[in-house]
Amino acid sequence: MDIQIREIHKGFGNFPALRGVNLDIHSGELIALLGPSGSGKTTLLRTIAGLELPDAGQILFGGTDTAPLPVRERRVGFVFQHYALFKHKTVQDNVAFGLRVRKGPDRPSESVIRQRVLELLDLVQLSGLEKRYPAQLSGGQRQRVALARALAIEPRVLLLDEPFGALDAKVRKDLRRWLRELHDKTGYTTIFVTHDQEEALELADRVVVMNRGRIEQVGTTSEVYEQPATPFVFDFLGSVNVLAGEVQGRHLRIDGTELTLDTDREHPAGAVDVYVRPHDLRLVEDSSPGLGAAVRSVQRTGAVVRLTAELDHSGETVEVELSHLDPFALNRRGGDRIRVLPAVYGLFPRAPHAALRTLPDVDPKSVPEHRERGRLG
Amino acid sequence: MAASANEVRPTPPTDAGSSAPPPFEPLMQRNAAITEPGWVRWTLTGVAVVFLSLFLLLPLVSVFTEALRNGVGAYLSAIAEPDTLSSIRLTLIAAAIAVPLNLLLGVSAAWAITKFEFRGKSVLISLIDLPFSVSPVVSGLIYVLIFGRQGYLGPWVADHDIKILFAVPGIVLATIFVTFPFIARELIPLMQEQGTESEQAALSLGASGWQTFWHVTLPNIKWGLLYGVLLCNARAMGEFGAVSVVSGHIRGQTNTMPLQIEILYNEYSFSAAFAVASLLAGLALVTLGVKSLLEWRYGDELAASRRH
Numbered sequence: 001m002d003i004q005i006r007e008i009h010k011g012f013g014n015f016p017a018l019r020g021v022n023l024d025i026h027s028g029e030l031i032a033l034l035g036p037s038g039s040g041k042t043t044l045l046r047t048i049a050g051l052e053l054p055d056a057g058q059i060l061f062g063g064t065d066t067a068p069l070p071v072r073e074r075r076v077g078f079v080f081q082h083y084a085l086f087k088h089k090t091v092q093d094n095v096a097f098g099l100r101v102r103k104g105p106d107r108p109s110e111s112v113i114r115q116r117v118l119e120l121l122d123l124v125q126l127s128g129l130e131k132r133y134p135a136q137l138s139g140g141q142r143q144r145v146a147l148a149r150a151l152a153i154e155p156r157v158l159l160l161d162e163p164f165g166a167l168d169a170k171v172r173k174d175l176r177r178w179l180r181e182l183h184d185k186t187g188y189t190t191i192f193v194t195h196d197q198e199e200a201l202e203l204a205d206r207v208v209v210m211n212r213g214r215i216e217q218v219g220t221t222s223e224v225y226e227q228p229a230t231p232f233v234f235d236f237l238g239s240v241n242v243l244a245g246e247v248q249g250r251h252l253r254i255d256g257t258e259l260t261l262d263t264d265r266e267h268p269a270g271a272v273d274v275y276v277r278p279h280d281l282r283l284v285e286d287s288s289p290g291l292g293a294a295v296r297s298v299q300r301t302g303a304v305v306r307l308t309a310e311l312d313h314s315g316e317t318v319e320v321e322l323s324h325l326d327p328f329a330l331n332r333r334g335g336d337r338i339r340v341l342p343a344v345y346g347l348f349p350r351a352p353h354a355a356l357r358t359l360p361d362v363d364p365k366s367v368p369e370h371r372e373r374g375r376l377g
Numbered sequence: 378m379a380a381s382a383n384e385v386r387p388t389p390p391t392d393a394g395s396s397a398p399p400p401f402e403p404l405m406q407r408n409a410a411i412t413e414p415g416w417v418r419w420t421l422t423g424v425a426v427v428f429l430s431l432f433l434l435l436p437l438v439s440v441f442t443e444a445l446r447n448g449v450g451a452y453l454s455a456i457a458e459p460d461t462l463s464s465i466r467l468t469l470i471a472a473a474i475a476v477p478l479n480l481l482l483g484v485s486a487a488w489a490i491t492k493f494e495f496r497g498k499s500v501l502i503s504l505i506d507l508p509f510s511v512s513p514v515v516s517g518l519i520y521v522l523i524f525g526r527q528g529y530l531g532p533w534v535a536d537h538d539i540k541i542l543f544a545v546p547g548i549v550l551a552t553i554f555v556t557f558p559f560i561a562r563e564l565i566p567l568m569q570e571q572g573t574e575s576e577q578a579a580l581s582l583g584a585s586g587w588q589t590f591w592h593v594t595l596p597n598i599k600w601g602l603l604y605g606v607l608l609c610n611a612r613a614m615g616e617f618g619a620v621s622v623v624s625g626h627i628r629g630q631t632n633t634m635p636l637q638i639e640i641l642y643n644e645y646s647f648s649a650a651f652a653v654a655s656l657l658a659g660l661a662l663v664t665l666g667v668k669s670l671l672e673w674r675y676g677d678e679l680a681a682s683r684r685h
Binding site: 049050051070071072073074075076077078080082084085086087088089097098101102146149150152153 | 574
């Protein structure tokens with residue numbers, strides 16, 4: 001089922017949760033809504049489900065406006081973060097619930113319901129547990145019961161709110177892969193909410209990056225990672241160094257060093273922020289163009305060597321990630337002189353408060369969270 | 378919990394670790410490092426036991442011994458007295474009307490407070506507590522003020538030949554007022570804790586409001602509800618103050634059991650008074666027993682609602 005979201009606004013009291021969201025979702029797609037807490041991703045999901053009513057805007061399912069449809073007539077499969085299983089019902093009664101509450105001719109016979117429940121439990125690989133109560137299941141099993149229950153009503157769209165948020169890392173990883181397989185098998189249009197960029201990139205066909213009630217970028221996983229449209233996306237997906245620079249014609253001046261811009265397009269002259277990921281900073285020979293820096297500390301995690309260095313002129317701190325096989329990484333220690341060159345970078349006009357070293361358009365409260373997440377990638 | 382054959386499955390992302398909580402163990406079990414010395418423990422326990430026996434157990438035992446002082450025959454004939462039987466009947470009628478009504482009112486109030494956001498919610502919560510904070514005598518007087526001869530609705534009620542004060546309706550009204558908070562207070566914290574996610578899930582699966590209430594909300598609150606009904610019933614049958622004001626003490630007609638006990642006692646028919654009292658005390662014991670049984674059996678579900 002195609003879903004179109006048109007100019008959705010939604011506020012809670014004085015807090016604008018969604019500020020004009022537009023999004024087209026194709027039938028059969030697996031889409032991730034990614035953003036820090038407070039970015040409006042869950043509100044958007046709940047609005048699509050009909051659990052929240054938008055203040056303005058339209059949501060179309062297959063071209064039809066859903067506004068007149070209350071949540072129970074929308075036929076959406078919603079999976080809650082904490083599963084929201086009916087704890088006094090067995091697994092099979094949980095899954096059968098959506099079919100049993102139907103009325104009149106829509107309600108399948110009890111034998112059909114039982115058949116369908118068994119099929120679904122087989123699909124989510126929980127056969128044999130149908131007589132158990134939710135309390136007797138592990139977190140991952142409960143999550144799959146919730147999924148089977150949502151699938152039972154043959155939803156027009158499957159909505160998952162932080163589906164793996166409450167699970168431990170190992171289970172989360174397995175379940176993620178399994179959900180991808182399930183999606184490929186069943187083909188339901190699926191939207192899931194996550195604040196974990198790794199999860200979004202690994203699982204989704206397309207990622208919708210949200211920040212402060214707006215969509216920052218929509219794209220395939222490689223698009224949003226390799227060509228971030230905004231500083232926020234750059235920072236949120238993976239860690240990043242932000243350097244103050246200045247563009248003049250085809251030249252970029254960073255830290256007192258003139259570099260040639262390798263681009264077809266003319267970039268408007270003026271102060272810019274240069275966003276460069278730690279693994280996109282290359283170490284070069286002393287004779288080549290580059291920024292001189294002094295190594296402050298060296299840290300090795302598995303195959304990655306992480307250098308923290310201080311630029312000569314501005315004293316800005318940069319992080320560089322190298323493979324442990326990189327000849328430049330060998331025997332580095334604090335105090336060493338190095339030369340770094342941004343190999344791949346993003347240029348954004350200098351934000352007014354960039355001088356304070358905070359990233360533009362990021363809710364100060366959410367910074368610690370997404371920075372933390374950012375380092376995982 | 379031992380992993381059954383079902384639990385260990387090859388492909389799916391199972392987490393073999395079971396989520397069953399570990400068996401309950403007291404925190405300070407024989408840990409000399411963090412418990413008090415023996416004499417402190419024994420003194421504290423002793424004080425508690427002596428206090429409880431003196432103030433709770435002794436009166437209870439004495440009620441039953443007094444009631445049976447003149448033998449079982451006298452006990453039974455005291456209860457079979459027509460006025461006493463009528464008071465028992467009236468008490469049962471009042472409770473039979475007040476408790477179901479409060480069940481409905483309590484569930485609706487708790488539902489409204491926990492599932493909706495609206496203006497004046499905190500005022501409503503305070504209002505629910507009002508009958509607890511107001512003296513029962515005052516509660517009774519409120520009805521006299523409303524339905525009495527000089528009351529606001531008194532003339533209207535008299536014109537239409539409806540008897541409220543000094544009749545069964547007045548007693549029922551007073552009982553409802555006094556016992557209203559029991560069920561609502563029991564349910565509000567329970568329903569607050571459970572939130573609305575299950576209901577939202579039911580709605581998204583296509584259930585109607587009534588189906589959601591019947592199949593999702595009610596099963597979640599049933600033990601708390603039963604607990605509230607028990608307490609409500611015990612109070613409804615034992616209420617003295619408010620009922621005393623509105624009843625008019627007409628023998629064989631508007632006396633409930635507590636009122637009948639008082640009358641018998643004032644007339645120096647002690648064993649009859651204690652015989653009726655023993656019935657009320659018996660009711661209290663049964664309530665306590667059922668309550669303990671519920672707590673023991675469904676402790677976890679009740680824990681959230683234990684406020685008084």
